[in-house]
Amino acid sequence: MSRGVLMVFSGPSGCGKGTVLKEFFASGGDAFLSVSATTRAPRPGEEDGVHYYFLSREDFEQRLSQDEILEHACYCGNYYGTPRGPVYERLERGENVILEIEVQGGLQIREKCPEAVLVFVLPPSFDELRRRLLGRQTEDMETVSRRLETARQEMQAAYDYDYIVVNDRLEDAVDELKAIFAAEKIKTANRKTMIDEVLRYDA
Ligand code: ADP
Ligand code: 5GP
Secondary structure, eight states: OOOOOOOEEEEETTSSSHHHHHHHHHHTTOOOEOEESSOOOOOTOOOOOTTBBBHHHHHHHHHHHHEEEEEEEEETTEEEEEHHHHHHHHHHOOOOEEEEOOOOOOOOHHOOOTTOOEEEEESOHHHHHHHHHHHHSSSHHHHHHHHHHHHHEEEEEEGGGGEEOOSSSHHHHHHHHHHHHHHHTTTTGGTTTHHHHHHTOOO
């Protein structure tokens, strides 16, 4: 059995990553969404172990030193990181894995896992990004301003990603995401065993 596709899914805060993924799963998309660890406080409605593992700074640093975190970054004053174990377990089982992480982490994954596919979600415009971030009403004004400043730098990293999904119409963005999985699945690297099989039974 071939390994699953490891996908990094990045984009500035408010561009709609969570919304695109929710619609992807609701419309039959099949993948394991990695649950990250973070030191930021939970937002209303967020559950420990479901949306994130909410850790103290000490706990996060201890897991880092024990090499339990595959990649990590400090984003707007908080640590965020990907627990290593579940990612490899799922990939070995042939499942696709999505890491919804920011760009510093995405580029660490490219170094450590060269087979990973890096997808960047682009908002249709900076104005629309601002509107979405403000419209979500989950952060105070200071946090929104910090996230918008960070967004400009993050979007520079988009040039280094493999695919750009534009989240203007939600349905189109979800179709683009599905198309990437479909294309990755039929890459030569993922079909080597099929070539071997066909060659073995030359009658
Ligand atoms: P992220 O996960 O990237 O931080 P969210 O998924 O929370 O972003 O989306 C931010 C806001 O933008 C939410 O209020 C969401 O409803 C809205 N949004 C997401 N995608 C679209 C879209 N295609 N068109 C209009 N609004 C959108
Ligand atoms: P939020 O606080 O809005 O949930 O996330 C802030 C940013 O952190 C988002 O860009 C999100 O993709 C990123 N993020 C979430 N989990 C991880 C992670 O495990 N590693 C890294 N590097 N970034 C993460």
